[in-house]
Amino acid sequence: MTEWTDAETFARALERADTKEKGNCFEDFEEGDLLEHDPGLTLTRWGNESWMSQTLNHDPAYWRTDAATARGFDEPPIHPDFLTAATLGITVEDLSEKGGYFLGRTNVRFPEAPVYPGTELRVESEVVETATSSSRPQYGIVTWRTRGLDAATGDVLCSYERTNMIPRRQPVETDGGSAGATSADDDPDGGLPAEFVTPEGGYFEDFAAALEDADGRDAAVAYRHERGRTQDDVTVASLPLATLNTAKQHHNADVMGDSPSGGIVTYGDVTRSTALGHARSDERTWREVGFDDERFHTFVASGDTVYAFTRVLGAEDDADSPEAGTVRFEHIAFNQDDEPVYSGTRTAEIQKRSRN
Numbered sequence: 001m002t003e004w005t006d007a008e009t010f011a012r013a014l015e016r017a018d019t020k021e022k023g024n025c026f027e028d029f030e031e032g033d034l035l036e037h038d039p040g041l042t043l044t045r046w047g048n049e050s051w052m053s054q055t056l057n058h059d060p061a062y063w064r065t066d067a068a069t070a071r072g073f074d075e076p077p078i079h080p081d082f083l084t085a086a087t088l089g090i091t092v093e094d095l096s097e098k099g100g101y102f103l104g105r106t107n108v109r110f111p112e113a114p115v116y117p118g119t120e121l122r123v124e125s126e127v128v129e130t131a132t133s134s135s136r137p138q139y140g141i142v143t144w145r146t147r148g149l150d151a152a153t154g155d156v157l158c159s160y161e162r163t164n165m166i167p168r169r170q171p172v173e174t175d176g177g178s179a180g181a182t183s184a185d186d187d188p189d190g191g192l193p194a195e196f197v198t199p200e201g202g203y204f205e206d207f208a209a210a211l212e213d214a215d216g217r218d219a220a221v222a223y224r225h226e227r228g229r230t231q232d233d234v235t236v237a238s239l240p241l242a243t244l245n246t247a248k249q250h251h252n253a254d255v256m257g258d259s260p261s262g263g264i265v266t267y268g269d270v271t272r273s274t275a276l277g278h279a280r281s282d283e284r285t286w287r288e289v290g291f292d293d294e295r296f297h298t299f300v301a302s303g304d305t306v307y308a309f310t311r312v313l314g315a316e317d318d319a320d321s322p323e324a325g326t327v328r329f330e331h332i333a334f335n336q337d338d339e340p341v342y343s344g345t346r347t348a349e350i351q352k353r354s355r356n
């Protein structure tokens with residue numbers, strides 16, 4: 001009788017067996033395809049608090065009822081970072097489980113109404129672009145437009161466009177990319193302004209005053225945040241799985257050993273949310289409006305530490321609430337070797353020290 005668990009016999013069985021594959025390759029996506037993602041998620045307070053605590057997002061309005069009601073919420077709502085990560089997590093089985101990397105995202109928007117614990121999330125995506133990667137013949141580049149909806153009402157809760165590198169079934173001929181196309185800059189300081197201005201506090205007025213101070217001079221409002229968060233099993237594997245993110249990049253060290261990163265890596269939304277948590281700890285956030293031009297520059301892995309750097313791009317007294325003004329930031333997450341790992345622009349309403 002065949003002993004299937006005999007090591008040699010089993011190795012031969014594995015060689016001969018078909019694998020019932022998960023996920024889609026580049027060739028499976030066509031511009032205009034619509035995908036209704038099957039998984040769904042109830043946005044729970046537990047999920048929200050796990051995400052927020054592990055990424056150091058401690059805005060009291062998301063933790064305490066008195067702080068929530070002072071912000072105009074009925075109770076601590078679901079944080080936009082967790083909502084964004086959960087919306088993306090649900091799409092992974094269809095869009096990126098095959099193992100490509102999350103390159104960037106733009107036009108991340110949240111309608112003004114808060115999302116409360118207990119809301120059931122349903123997610124849909126449309127393929128907006130497929131492109132050849134000139135530098136990596138084994139991969140193509142796909143962009144999707146994704147919407148996270150309240151399953152009960154159909155209201156849009158979160159939307160964005162995301163771009164990933166997606167493995168091809170068949171590598172293609174490419175021109176090998178444009179290596180060497182960038183020219184070295186003669187300026188040893190890389191063209192940075194002569195002076196960096198740091199806002200005195202975290203209120204809208206502090207950002208506006210710092211921008212005014214820098215205006216007309218060779219100066220930028222730019223500063224770094226002290227906190228760092230070293231990546232561990234919780235941030236690398238547990239947080240993405242809690243959003244139903246099945247990307248093997250975050251939990252299958254066996255397969256990822258033979259990949260561009262050489263091992264499992266942190267979910268892009270964990271890296272981003274951690275950097276934003278550091279930045280928010282130095283400001284009085286009132287409301288998140290949106291994010292653009294998000295880019296993941298290099299891998300973050302277990303043992304790496306995520307820090308954050310902020311540049312203030314603009315401040316306008318035009319927020320919907322009289323309690324706040326609108327500030328535009330660029331946030332850059334960087335690692336222990338000072339390498340940028342994420343960058344993106346963010347528009348947020350920041351609390352005023354005094355109401356008009």
Ligand SMILES: CC(C)(COP(=O)(O)OP(=O)(O)OC[C@H]1O[C@@H](n2cnc3c(N)ncnc32)[C@H](O)[C@@H]1OP(=O)(O)O)[C@@H](O)C(=O)NCCC(=O)NCCSC(=O)C[C@H](O)C(=O)O
Nearest residue numbers: 096101102103104133134135163247267268296297298299
């Ligand atoms: C993945 C990388 C190692 C690739 O590096 P490299 O080969 O040096 O190329 P580029 O980074 O310049 O980009 C590859 C090609 O993709 C195009 N690109 C890049 N960004 C965008 C964008 N936002 N929109 C459109 N196209 C974009 C470039 O132009 C290149 O094109 P071509 O020259 O024709 O080949 C490196 O990028 C890297 O290490 N990035 C970090 C990736 C990462 O760590 N992401 C987060 C973790 S993975 C994740 O979170 C997965 C998630 O769960 C999910 O499922 O999505």
